[in-house]
């Protein structure tokens with residue numbers, strides 16, 4: 484990893500949620516990625532077009548693209 488580059492938080496590959504810890508608390512997935520782009524904060528999933536498109540039902544922080 485190049486010096487000066489901040490390490491990204493892990494996100495769940497299944498539901499794209501930014502997580503703290505070893506596994507995703509939402510879907511239980513443990514397939515994580517630190518290679519992602521597009522920080523997304525969902526506050527009201529019911530009223531968010533993006534959340535609906537990404538099948539997000541819970542408020543929280545998500546990654547738009549996960550590689």
Ligand SMILES: [Zn+2]
Nearest residue numbers: 495498507510
């Ligand atoms: Zn998940």
